[in-house]
Amino acid sequence: MPRSTRAARKPDRPYHHGNLRRGLLDEALATIRAEGVEGLTLREIGARLGVSRTALYRHFADKRALLAGVATEGFRTLRQQLVAAWEEGGRGRAAFESMGAAYVRFAVANPSHYRVMFGGFVNPKACEPELTAEAAGAFQALVDALAALQRDAIVRGDDTVKMARFVWAVVHGVAMLGIDGQLPEPCGVEELMRYALERLRTGIDAAERASGRRRRH
Amino acid sequence: MPRSTRAARKPDRPYHHGNLRRGLLDEALATIRAEGVEGLTLREIGARLGVSRTALYRHFADKRALLAGVATEGFRTLRQQLVAAWEEGGRGRAAFESMGAAYVRFAVANPSHYRVMFGGFVNPKACEPELTAEAAGAFQALVDALAALQRDAIVRGDDTVKMARFVWAVVHGVAMLGIDGQLPEPCGVEELMRYALERLRTGIDAAERASGRRRRH
DNA sequence: GGGATCGTGTTGACATCGTCAACATTGTGG
DNA sequence: CCACAATGTTGACGATGTCAACACGATCCC
Numbered sequence: 001m002p003r004s005t006r007a008a009r010k011p012d013r014p015y016h017h018g019n020l021r022r023g024l025l026d027e028a029l030a031t032i033r034a035e036g037v038e039g040l041t042l043r044e045i046g047a048r049l050g051v052s053r054t055a056l057y058r059h060f061a062d063k064r065a066l067l068a069g070v071a072t073e074g075f076r077t078l079r080q081q082l083v084a085a086w087e088e089g090g091r092g093r094a095a096f097e098s099m100g101a102a103y104v105r106f107a108v109a110n111p112s113h114y115r116v117m118f119g120g121f122v123n124p125k126a127c128e129p130e131l132t133a134e135a136a137g138a139f140q141a142l143v144d145a146l147a148a149l150q151r152d153a154i155v156r157g158d159d160t161v162k163m164a165r166f167v168w169a170v171v172h173g174v175a176m177l178g179i180d181g182q183l184p185e186p187c188g189v190e191e192l193m194r195y196a197l198e199r200l201r202t203g204i205d206a207a208e209r210a211s212g213r214r215r216r217h
Numbered sequence: 218m219p220r221s222t223r224a225a226r227k228p229d230r231p232y233h234h235g236n237l238r239r240g241l242l243d244e245a246l247a248t249i250r251a252e253g254v255e256g257l258t259l260r261e262i263g264a265r266l267g268v269s270r271t272a273l274y275r276h277f278a279d280k281r282a283l284l285a286g287v288a289t290e291g292f293r294t295l296r297q298q299l300v301a302a303w304e305e306g307g308r309g310r311a312a313f314e315s316m317g318a319a320y321v322r323f324a325v326a327n328p329s330h331y332r333v334m335f336g337g338f339v340n341p342k343a344c345e346p347e348l349t350a351e352a353a354g355a356f357q358a359l360v361d362a363l364a365a366l367q368r369d370a371i372v373r374g375d376d377t378v379k380m381a382r383f384v385w386a387v388v389h390g391v392a393m394l395g396i397d398g399q400l401p402e403p404c405g406v407e408e409l410m411r412y413a414l415e416r417l418r419t420g421i422d423a424a425e426r427a428s429g430r431r432r433r434h
Numbered sequence: 435g436g437g438a439t440c441g442t443g444t445t446g447a448c449a450t451c452g453t454c455a456a457c458a459t460t461g462t463g464g
Numbered sequence: 465c466c467a468c469a470a471t472g473t474t475g476a477c478g479a480t481g482t483c484a485a486c487a488c489g490a491t492c493c494c
Contacts (some may be wrong), residue, residue, distance in 0.1 A: 017443080036337075041480065052444050054482075059442090063481065118397065119336050120253075135399070155421045160410075164419060166387075166413050169394055173386025176393070180335065182352075183382070195375075196383050203420035204372045204380060234472080244464065258454065269473050271453075276471090444487070448472095451480080458473070464466090 021059040023049050025069050032070065032112045037121065044065075064121065067130040071117045075131070078106050078117075079138035086145050095144055097197045100171050104193045107175030114179060118172070130160050142168060169194055228308070238276040240266050242286050249287065249329045253339065259283075267326060281338065286343040288334045292348070295323050295334075296355035303362050310371050313362055314414045317388050321410045324392035331396060386411055 019024070027045045042063060043053040046162030060066040070146045085102035089095025107114040116122075121130060143164040156163070174196050234240070244262045258270040259280060260270040260274060294401040303317035306312025333339075360381045366372045373380070391413050395406030 020442085023399070042482090043480070046330055053480095055443050057443095059481080118393065120397065122331055153423050153451090156423055158421075160411065162412050165394060165400070165409055166391075166416050167421070169409075169413060170383075170387055170388025172392070172393055173388070173390030174383075176335065176389055177382060177386055180337065192379065192382055192386075195379050196386060199375075199380070199383050199420065201420045201422045203416065203418045204375075204384070205418045206370050206373055237471085252462080258451085270451095271474085272472050274453080274472095437492105438494100439492080440490090442487100442489080444485100446483105446485085448483085451483095452478095454475105454477085456473100456475085458471100460469105460471075462467105462469085464468100 016040070017049075017051060017055075020049070023076050024056050024059060024066065024112040025073060027074070028066055029070050029113060032116060033110065036112050037067075037116055037119065039065075053179075064123070065128070067116055068122040069132045070113070070147070072128070072131045072134045074110070074113050074117045075134040076137045077104070081106055081139050082138065082141040082145075086141065091145070091148055092152070093149065096149060099145060100167075100197055101190070101193060102176045103171045103179065104178065104189055108178050108189050114175065118176075139164065139168065167200065170200055203210065234266075234268060236270075237266070237268065237272065241273050241283065242275060242290060243256070245283055246287050246290070246330060249333060250327065253285075253329050254333055254336065282345070284333055285339045285348050286328070288339050289345070289348045289351045291327070291330050291334045292351040292355045295320070296351070296358050298323055299355065299358040301360075303358065308362070308365055309369075310366065313345075313366060316359070316362060317384075317414055317417075318407070318410055320388045321392045321395065321406055325395045325406050329394040331392065335393075355383065357382065384417065387417055 006143075017191055024045065028040060031040050031045055040063075042056060046053040046055055049055075056066065059060050060069065084101050085098040086095045089098035117135075120127060134208045143160055146155065146167065147160050147163050150160060171193075174189065174193050177192070178181055183189055183192060241262065244265055245257060248262055248265075248298065257280075259273060263270040263272055266272075267356050271281065277286065298319045299316050302315040303312045306315035334352075339345060360377055363372065363381050364377050367374055367377060388410075391410050393407065394400055394409065400406055400409060
Protein backbone atom coordinates (compact mmCIF):
# COMPACT_ATOMS: atom_id res chain seq x y z
CA MET A 1 0.00 0.00 0.00
CA PRO A 2 1.10 3.61 -0.23
CA ARG A 3 4.07 3.64 2.04
CA SER A 4 3.73 7.41 1.70
CA THR A 5 6.33 9.24 -0.31
CA ARG A 6 9.28 7.63 1.32
CA ALA A 7 11.24 4.50 0.62
CA ALA A 8 13.25 6.08 -2.12
CA ARG A 9 16.92 5.94 -3.05
CA LYS A 10 18.06 6.47 0.52
CA PRO A 11 21.15 4.32 0.93
CA ASP A 12 20.74 3.66 4.67
CA ARG A 13 17.33 2.06 4.56
CA PRO A 14 17.91 -1.11 6.51
CA TYR A 15 14.50 -2.71 6.31
CA HIS A 16 10.89 -1.92 5.65
CA HIS A 17 10.70 1.58 6.98
CA GLY A 18 13.62 3.91 6.56
CA ASN A 19 15.35 3.94 9.92
CA LEU A 20 12.30 3.82 12.09
CA ARG A 21 14.18 4.25 15.32
CA ARG A 22 15.42 7.61 14.17
CA GLY A 23 11.94 8.63 13.12
CA LEU A 24 10.46 7.53 16.40
CA LEU A 25 12.88 9.62 18.39
CA ASP A 26 12.32 12.64 16.18
CA GLU A 27 8.57 12.33 16.18
CA ALA A 28 8.44 11.73 19.92
CA LEU A 29 10.51 14.81 20.52
CA ALA A 30 8.33 16.86 18.21
CA THR A 31 5.20 15.71 19.99
CA ILE A 32 6.69 16.35 23.38
CA ARG A 33 7.77 19.78 22.28
CA ALA A 34 4.30 20.54 20.98
CA GLU A 35 2.08 18.97 23.62
CA GLY A 36 4.27 18.25 26.59
CA VAL A 37 5.40 14.97 28.04
CA GLU A 38 1.94 13.97 29.16
CA GLY A 39 0.61 14.42 25.65
CA LEU A 40 2.88 11.78 24.22
CA THR A 41 1.04 8.65 23.11
CA LEU A 42 2.61 5.72 21.38
CA ARG A 43 -0.32 5.21 19.06
CA GLU A 44 -0.21 8.76 17.83
CA ILE A 45 3.46 8.85 17.00
CA GLY A 46 3.03 5.51 15.27
CA ALA A 47 0.20 6.89 13.20
CA ARG A 48 2.13 10.04 12.49
CA LEU A 49 4.92 7.95 11.06
CA GLY A 50 2.54 5.88 8.96
CA VAL A 51 3.30 2.83 11.02
CA SER A 52 1.27 0.68 13.33
CA ARG A 53 1.05 1.34 17.03
CA THR A 54 3.20 -1.52 18.24
CA ALA A 55 5.95 -1.09 15.71
CA LEU A 56 8.12 0.76 18.15
CA TYR A 57 8.39 -2.25 20.41
CA ARG A 58 11.00 -3.60 18.00
CA HIS A 59 13.22 -0.63 18.80
CA PHE A 60 12.32 0.29 22.36
CA ALA A 61 11.38 -2.02 25.16
CA ASP A 62 8.98 0.39 26.70
CA LYS A 63 7.49 3.82 26.64
CA ARG A 64 10.02 4.71 29.29
CA ALA A 65 12.77 3.43 27.06
CA LEU A 66 11.60 5.76 24.32
CA LEU A 67 11.58 8.62 26.77
CA ALA A 68 15.02 7.61 27.90
CA GLY A 69 16.16 7.79 24.30
CA VAL A 70 14.72 11.26 23.97
CA ALA A 71 16.43 12.27 27.19
CA THR A 72 19.70 10.82 25.98
CA GLU A 73 19.61 12.92 22.86
CA GLY A 74 18.76 15.92 24.98
CA PHE A 75 21.89 15.46 27.04
CA ARG A 76 23.90 15.05 23.88
CA THR A 77 22.58 18.29 22.43
CA LEU A 78 23.07 20.07 25.72
CA ARG A 79 26.66 18.94 25.95
CA GLN A 80 27.36 20.08 22.42
CA GLN A 81 25.96 23.52 23.12
CA LEU A 82 27.90 23.77 26.36
CA VAL A 83 31.15 22.79 24.71
CA ALA A 84 30.49 25.15 21.82
CA ALA A 85 29.85 28.04 24.18
CA TRP A 86 33.01 27.24 26.10
CA GLU A 87 35.26 26.96 23.09
CA GLU A 88 33.83 29.82 21.08
CA GLY A 89 33.95 32.01 24.14
CA GLY A 90 37.69 31.65 24.52
CA ARG A 91 37.86 29.14 27.39
CA GLY A 92 38.11 31.90 29.96
CA ARG A 93 35.79 33.38 32.51
CA ALA A 94 33.62 34.93 29.81
CA ALA A 95 33.36 31.54 28.16
CA PHE A 96 32.32 30.03 31.45
CA GLU A 97 29.52 32.51 31.86
CA SER A 98 28.58 31.93 28.25
CA MET A 99 28.23 28.26 29.15
CA GLY A 100 25.84 29.12 31.91
CA ALA A 101 23.79 31.25 29.57
CA ALA A 102 23.77 28.48 27.00
CA TYR A 103 22.54 26.01 29.57
CA VAL A 104 19.63 28.16 30.62
CA ARG A 105 18.89 29.04 27.03
CA PHE A 106 18.62 25.37 26.13
CA ALA A 107 16.29 24.69 29.03
CA VAL A 108 14.03 27.63 28.33
CA ALA A 109 13.97 26.99 24.60
CA ASN A 110 13.05 23.32 25.10
CA PRO A 111 11.17 23.16 28.38
CA SER A 112 9.38 19.90 27.74
CA HIS A 113 12.51 18.22 26.51
CA TYR A 114 14.35 19.47 29.55
CA ARG A 115 11.64 18.06 31.76
CA VAL A 116 12.02 14.64 30.20
CA MET A 117 15.69 14.81 31.07
CA PHE A 118 15.20 15.83 34.69
CA GLY A 119 11.58 15.16 35.56
CA GLY A 120 12.16 11.69 36.90
CA PHE A 121 10.49 9.99 33.97
CA VAL A 122 13.52 7.82 33.50
CA ASN A 123 15.06 5.61 36.09
CA PRO A 124 18.42 6.92 37.15
CA LYS A 125 19.39 3.45 38.32
CA ALA A 126 21.68 2.46 35.51
CA CYS A 127 18.73 0.92 33.73
CA GLU A 128 19.78 2.92 30.73
CA PRO A 129 23.56 2.97 30.56
CA GLU A 130 23.59 5.12 27.45
CA LEU A 131 21.50 7.74 29.18
CA THR A 132 23.67 7.91 32.26
CA ALA A 133 26.75 8.04 30.08
CA GLU A 134 25.44 10.95 28.06
CA ALA A 135 24.31 12.78 31.17
CA ALA A 136 27.74 12.27 32.67
CA GLY A 137 29.25 13.61 29.48
CA ALA A 138 27.30 16.83 29.71
CA PHE A 139 28.36 17.21 33.31
CA GLN A 140 31.93 16.49 32.36
CA ALA A 141 31.91 19.48 30.02
CA LEU A 142 31.30 21.65 33.04
CA VAL A 143 33.96 19.89 35.07
CA ASP A 144 36.50 20.37 32.33
CA ALA A 145 35.76 24.05 32.03
CA LEU A 146 36.05 24.52 35.77
CA ALA A 147 39.33 22.63 35.84
CA ALA A 148 40.71 24.97 33.19
CA LEU A 149 39.63 27.99 35.20
CA GLN A 150 41.32 26.48 38.21
CA ARG A 151 44.54 26.02 36.29
CA ASP A 152 44.48 29.71 35.48
CA ALA A 153 43.71 30.52 39.13
CA ILE A 154 40.50 32.20 38.12
CA VAL A 155 38.34 30.21 40.48
CA ARG A 156 39.04 28.56 43.79
CA GLY A 157 41.06 25.41 44.03
CA ASP A 158 38.33 23.40 45.67
CA ASP A 159 37.44 19.89 44.67
CA THR A 160 36.52 20.33 41.05
CA VAL A 161 33.66 17.88 40.93
CA LYS A 162 32.09 19.31 44.02
CA MET A 163 32.34 22.82 42.67
CA ALA A 164 30.93 21.66 39.36
CA ARG A 165 27.97 20.17 41.18
CA PHE A 166 27.38 23.46 42.86
CA VAL A 167 27.50 25.37 39.61
CA TRP A 168 25.27 22.78 38.00
CA ALA A 169 22.78 23.22 40.80
CA VAL A 170 22.75 26.96 40.24
CA VAL A 171 22.08 26.84 36.53
CA HIS A 172 19.67 23.97 36.94
CA GLY A 173 17.76 25.87 39.57
CA VAL A 174 17.60 29.01 37.48
CA ALA A 175 16.44 27.01 34.49
CA MET A 176 13.76 25.30 36.54
CA LEU A 177 12.45 28.58 37.86
CA GLY A 178 12.30 29.88 34.33
CA ILE A 179 10.53 26.82 32.99
CA ASP A 180 7.95 26.69 35.75
CA GLY A 181 6.86 30.18 34.88
CA GLN A 182 7.69 31.35 38.36
CA LEU A 183 9.53 34.33 36.97
CA PRO A 184 7.89 37.59 35.89
CA GLU A 185 8.40 37.48 32.16
CA PRO A 186 9.97 34.92 29.90
CA CYS A 187 12.95 37.19 29.56
CA GLY A 188 13.24 37.36 33.32
CA VAL A 189 15.27 34.19 33.15
CA GLU A 190 18.15 35.84 31.40
CA GLU A 191 18.21 38.68 33.85
CA LEU A 192 18.18 36.25 36.76
CA MET A 193 20.93 34.27 35.10
CA ARG A 194 23.06 37.37 34.73
CA TYR A 195 22.58 38.12 38.39
CA ALA A 196 23.23 34.52 39.33
CA LEU A 197 26.53 34.49 37.46
CA GLU A 198 27.56 37.65 39.26
CA ARG A 199 26.72 36.24 42.67
CA LEU A 200 28.24 32.94 41.69
CA ARG A 201 31.52 34.78 41.41
CA THR A 202 31.38 36.96 44.46
CA GLY A 203 28.84 35.32 46.73
CA ILE A 204 26.05 37.08 48.53
CA ASP A 205 27.96 38.20 51.59
CA ALA A 206 28.22 41.88 52.22
CA ALA A 207 31.40 43.01 50.44
CA GLU A 208 33.71 43.39 53.34
CA ARG A 209 35.78 40.28 53.07
CA ALA A 210 39.49 40.97 53.28
CA SER A 211 41.93 38.87 51.34
CA GLY A 212 42.66 36.70 54.34
CA ARG A 213 41.36 33.20 54.74
CA ARG A 214 43.21 32.20 51.64
CA ARG A 215 43.53 28.49 51.41
CA ARG A 216 45.46 27.26 48.46
CA HIS A 217 46.01 23.67 49.45
CA MET B 218 -23.36 -2.25 54.55
CA PRO B 219 -20.24 -2.27 56.64
CA ARG B 220 -19.06 1.24 56.23
CA SER B 221 -15.96 -0.10 57.91
CA THR B 222 -15.24 0.96 61.43
CA ARG B 223 -15.81 4.61 60.87
CA ALA B 224 -18.81 6.91 61.06
CA ALA B 225 -18.66 7.26 64.79
CA ARG B 226 -19.01 10.18 67.16
CA LYS B 227 -16.69 12.35 65.17
CA PRO B 228 -18.07 15.90 65.45
CA ASP B 229 -16.83 17.18 62.11
CA ARG B 230 -18.42 14.59 59.91
CA PRO B 231 -20.31 16.65 57.34
CA TYR B 232 -21.96 13.89 55.36
CA HIS B 233 -21.60 10.23 54.59
CA HIS B 234 -17.90 9.79 54.83
CA GLY B 235 -15.99 11.67 57.47
CA ASN B 236 -14.24 14.49 55.69
CA LEU B 237 -13.45 12.70 52.50
CA ARG B 238 -11.48 15.53 50.99
CA ARG B 239 -9.00 15.32 53.82
CA GLY B 240 -8.76 11.55 53.41
CA LEU B 241 -8.26 11.85 49.67
CA LEU B 242 -5.39 14.25 50.07
CA ASP B 243 -3.76 12.07 52.73
CA GLU B 244 -4.21 8.86 50.81
CA ALA B 245 -3.01 10.42 47.59
CA LEU B 246 0.09 11.68 49.31
CA ALA B 247 0.71 8.29 50.89
CA THR B 248 0.38 6.56 47.54
CA ILE B 249 2.61 9.07 45.83
CA ARG B 250 5.17 8.68 48.55
CA ALA B 251 5.07 4.91 48.22
CA GLU B 252 4.83 4.42 44.47
CA GLY B 253 5.68 7.75 42.90
CA VAL B 254 3.53 10.18 41.01
CA GLU B 255 3.00 7.86 38.08
CA GLY B 256 1.67 5.17 40.39
CA LEU B 257 -1.20 7.28 41.56
CA THR B 258 -4.56 6.01 40.35
CA LEU B 259 -7.89 7.48 41.31
CA ARG B 260 -9.54 4.10 41.53
CA GLU B 261 -6.99 2.76 43.94
CA ILE B 262 -7.14 5.62 46.37
CA GLY B 263 -10.91 5.42 46.24
CA ALA B 264 -10.81 1.74 47.05
CA ARG B 265 -8.25 2.30 49.75
CA LEU B 266 -10.63 4.72 51.41
CA GLY B 267 -13.54 2.32 51.14
CA VAL B 268 -15.22 4.60 48.66
CA SER B 269 -16.14 4.31 45.05
CA ARG B 270 -13.86 5.44 42.30
CA THR B 271 -15.71 8.55 41.23
CA ALA B 272 -16.38 9.84 44.71
CA LEU B 273 -13.53 12.25 44.53
CA TYR B 274 -15.12 14.17 41.71
CA ARG B 275 -17.31 15.82 44.36
CA HIS B 276 -14.21 17.32 45.92
CA PHE B 277 -11.79 17.76 43.05
CA ALA B 278 -12.57 18.68 39.49
CA ASP B 279 -9.82 16.57 38.09
CA LYS B 280 -6.89 14.36 38.77
CA ARG B 281 -4.75 17.40 38.22
CA ALA B 282 -6.79 19.25 40.79
CA LEU B 283 -6.07 16.51 43.30
CA LEU B 284 -2.39 16.74 42.48
CA ALA B 285 -2.60 20.49 42.83
CA GLY B 286 -4.05 19.98 46.27
CA VAL B 287 -1.22 17.68 47.22
CA ALA B 288 1.27 20.21 45.89
CA THR B 289 -0.43 22.97 47.83
CA GLU B 290 -0.05 21.09 51.07
CA GLY B 291 3.54 20.40 50.18
CA PHE B 292 4.25 24.10 49.87
CA ARG B 293 2.50 24.71 53.16
CA THR B 294 4.60 22.11 54.94
CA LEU B 295 7.74 23.41 53.29
CA ARG B 296 7.02 26.95 54.38
CA GLN B 297 6.38 25.83 57.93
CA GLN B 298 9.67 24.00 58.08
CA LEU B 299 11.52 26.92 56.56
CA VAL B 300 10.03 29.37 59.03
CA ALA B 301 10.71 27.01 61.92
CA ALA B 302 14.35 26.64 60.91
CA TRP B 303 14.70 30.39 60.58
CA GLU B 304 13.14 31.24 63.91
CA GLU B 305 14.62 28.41 65.93
CA GLY B 306 18.00 29.17 64.46
CA GLY B 307 18.04 32.71 65.80
CA ARG B 308 17.21 34.65 62.64
CA GLY B 309 20.85 35.16 61.85
CA ARG B 310 23.27 33.78 59.35
CA ALA B 311 23.24 30.39 61.02
CA ALA B 312 19.46 30.38 60.86
CA PHE B 313 19.65 31.19 57.18
CA GLU B 314 21.90 28.25 56.52
CA SER B 315 19.63 26.13 58.66
CA MET B 316 16.82 27.15 56.33
CA GLY B 317 18.76 25.93 53.36
CA ALA B 318 19.43 22.64 55.05
CA ALA B 319 15.78 22.30 55.98
CA TYR B 320 14.77 22.92 52.39
CA VAL B 321 17.01 20.23 51.02
CA ARG B 322 16.05 17.90 53.84
CA PHE B 323 12.39 18.28 52.96
CA ALA B 324 13.05 17.57 49.30
CA VAL B 325 15.20 14.54 49.94
CA ALA B 326 12.86 13.15 52.57
CA ASN B 327 9.84 13.51 50.28
CA PRO B 328 11.17 13.21 46.76
CA SER B 329 7.91 12.26 45.10
CA HIS B 330 6.00 14.94 46.91
CA TYR B 331 8.62 17.44 45.88
CA ARG B 332 8.30 16.33 42.30
CA VAL B 333 4.57 16.93 42.36
CA MET B 334 5.31 20.46 43.48
CA PHE B 335 7.88 21.22 40.82
CA GLY B 336 7.53 18.58 38.15
CA GLY B 337 5.15 20.53 36.00
CA PHE B 338 2.18 18.33 36.82
CA VAL B 339 0.20 21.38 37.77
CA ASN B 340 -0.43 24.34 35.58
CA PRO B 341 1.40 27.38 36.87
CA LYS B 342 -1.06 29.60 35.06
CA ALA B 343 -3.18 30.73 37.96
CA CYS B 344 -5.51 27.83 37.36
CA GLU B 345 -5.12 27.02 41.01
CA PRO B 346 -4.99 30.25 42.96
CA GLU B 347 -4.57 28.47 46.27
CA LEU B 348 -1.54 26.65 44.97
CA THR B 349 0.17 29.74 43.65
CA ALA B 350 -0.60 31.55 46.88
CA GLU B 351 0.95 28.81 48.99
CA ALA B 352 3.97 28.60 46.73
CA ALA B 353 4.39 32.33 46.97
CA GLY B 354 4.15 32.03 50.74
CA ALA B 355 6.99 29.56 50.90
CA PHE B 356 9.08 31.83 48.72
CA GLN B 357 8.16 34.77 50.89
CA ALA B 358 9.68 33.04 53.91
CA LEU B 359 13.00 33.14 52.12
CA VAL B 360 12.53 36.75 51.07
CA ASP B 361 11.76 37.76 54.65
CA ALA B 362 14.84 36.00 55.97
CA LEU B 363 17.03 37.64 53.37
CA ALA B 364 15.56 41.03 54.13
CA ALA B 365 16.43 40.58 57.79
CA LEU B 366 19.98 39.64 56.89
CA GLN B 367 20.16 42.71 54.73
CA ARG B 368 19.01 44.91 57.60
CA ASP B 369 21.85 43.55 59.67
CA ALA B 370 24.26 44.10 56.77
CA ILE B 371 25.12 40.44 56.70
CA VAL B 372 24.39 40.02 53.03
CA ARG B 373 24.54 42.39 50.12
CA GLY B 374 21.99 45.10 49.64
CA ASP B 375 20.88 43.87 46.24
CA ASP B 376 17.28 43.63 45.20
CA THR B 377 15.88 41.26 47.78
CA VAL B 378 13.54 39.35 45.54
CA LYS B 379 16.19 38.82 42.94
CA MET B 380 18.65 37.57 45.52
CA ALA B 381 15.98 35.33 46.97
CA ARG B 382 15.39 33.86 43.54
CA PHE B 383 19.07 33.15 43.25
CA VAL B 384 19.20 31.44 46.63
CA TRP B 385 16.06 29.52 45.80
CA ALA B 386 17.66 28.35 42.59
CA VAL B 387 20.68 27.11 44.48
CA VAL B 388 18.78 25.06 47.04
CA HIS B 389 16.34 23.87 44.42
CA GLY B 390 19.17 22.75 42.21
CA VAL B 391 20.92 20.94 45.02
CA ALA B 392 17.68 19.27 46.02
CA MET B 393 17.03 18.17 42.46
CA LEU B 394 20.48 16.69 42.10
CA GLY B 395 19.93 14.81 45.31
CA ILE B 396 16.53 13.53 44.30
CA ASP B 397 17.61 12.41 40.86
CA GLY B 398 20.22 10.20 42.43
CA GLN B 399 22.95 11.99 40.56
CA LEU B 400 24.98 12.27 43.70
CA PRO B 401 27.23 9.52 45.06
CA GLU B 402 25.39 8.52 48.19
CA PRO B 403 22.14 9.68 49.68
CA CYS B 404 24.11 11.54 52.29
CA GLY B 405 26.06 13.25 49.55
CA VAL B 406 23.30 15.81 49.39
CA GLU B 407 24.06 17.20 52.79
CA GLU B 408 27.72 17.48 52.02
CA LEU B 409 26.98 19.26 48.77
CA MET B 410 24.56 21.53 50.60
CA ARG B 411 27.21 22.43 53.13
CA TYR B 412 29.60 23.28 50.35
CA ALA B 413 26.91 25.17 48.46
CA LEU B 414 26.15 27.33 51.49
CA GLU B 415 29.83 28.12 51.83
CA ARG B 416 30.16 29.13 48.20
CA LEU B 417 26.88 30.94 48.39
CA ARG B 418 28.54 33.21 50.89
CA THR B 419 31.90 33.75 49.29
CA GLY B 420 31.41 32.84 45.66
CA ILE B 421 33.67 30.66 43.62
CA ASP B 422 36.21 33.25 42.57
CA ALA B 423 39.76 32.78 43.68
CA ALA B 424 40.04 34.58 47.02
CA GLU B 425 41.83 37.71 45.98
CA ARG B 426 39.02 40.20 45.95
CA ALA B 427 39.90 43.38 47.76
CA SER B 428 37.25 45.29 49.60
CA GLY B 429 36.83 47.76 46.77
CA ARG B 430 33.94 47.68 44.39
CA ARG B 431 31.60 48.36 47.26
CA ARG B 432 28.23 49.46 46.05
CA ARG B 433 25.81 50.27 48.75
CA HIS B 434 23.17 52.12 46.76
C1' DG C 435 18.72 -21.34 -6.05
C1' DG C 436 15.86 -22.50 -2.10
C1' DG C 437 14.54 -23.00 2.34
C1' DA C 438 15.83 -21.64 7.34
C1' DT C 439 16.11 -17.77 10.16
C1' DC C 440 16.06 -13.57 12.14
C1' DG C 441 14.68 -8.77 11.94
C1' DT C 442 10.75 -5.98 11.36
C1' DG C 443 5.88 -4.54 11.13
C1' DT C 444 0.61 -5.74 11.74
C1' DT C 445 -3.70 -7.22 13.76
C1' DG C 446 -6.45 -8.58 17.65
C1' DA C 447 -7.22 -8.47 22.16
C1' DC C 448 -7.02 -7.25 27.10
C1' DA C 449 -6.52 -4.87 31.43
C1' DT C 450 -6.39 -0.42 33.23
C1' DC C 451 -7.35 4.31 33.58
C1' DG C 452 -9.80 8.95 33.69
C1' DT C 453 -14.14 10.70 33.16
C1' DC C 454 -19.09 11.47 32.26
C1' DA C 455 -24.15 10.62 32.79
C1' DA C 456 -27.68 8.86 35.44
C1' DC C 457 -29.13 7.32 39.70
C1' DA C 458 -29.24 6.59 44.84
C1' DT C 459 -28.70 8.21 49.47
C1' DT C 460 -28.19 11.38 53.21
C1' DG C 461 -28.27 15.52 55.76
C1' DT C 462 -30.41 20.25 56.08
C1' DG C 463 -33.56 24.12 55.74
C1' DG C 464 -38.20 25.97 55.11
C1' DC D 465 -42.52 16.74 56.73
C1' DC D 466 -40.89 17.56 52.46
C1' DA D 467 -38.16 19.79 48.80
C1' DC D 468 -33.39 20.43 47.89
C1' DA D 469 -28.71 20.34 47.74
C1' DA D 470 -24.63 17.79 48.96
C1' DT D 471 -22.48 13.55 48.61
C1' DG D 472 -21.57 8.85 46.97
C1' DT D 473 -22.53 4.75 43.46
C1' DT D 474 -23.07 2.17 39.21
C1' DG D 475 -22.57 1.64 34.30
C1' DA D 476 -20.39 2.78 30.48
C1' DC D 477 -17.14 4.76 27.04
C1' DG D 478 -12.98 6.10 24.77
C1' DA D 479 -8.14 6.08 25.14
C1' DT D 480 -3.84 3.97 26.30
C1' DG D 481 0.19 0.67 27.07
C1' DT D 482 1.32 -3.80 26.18
C1' DC D 483 1.29 -8.76 25.01
C1' DA D 484 0.55 -12.82 21.84
C1' DA D 485 0.15 -14.49 17.42
C1' DC D 486 0.83 -13.78 12.83
C1' DA D 487 2.78 -11.77 8.28
C1' DC D 488 6.30 -9.91 5.47
C1' DG D 489 11.13 -9.15 4.00
C1' DA D 490 15.99 -9.63 3.81
C1' DT D 491 19.96 -12.45 4.58
C1' DC D 492 22.55 -16.61 5.25
C1' DC D 493 23.87 -21.23 4.53
C1' DC D 494 23.96 -25.38 1.97
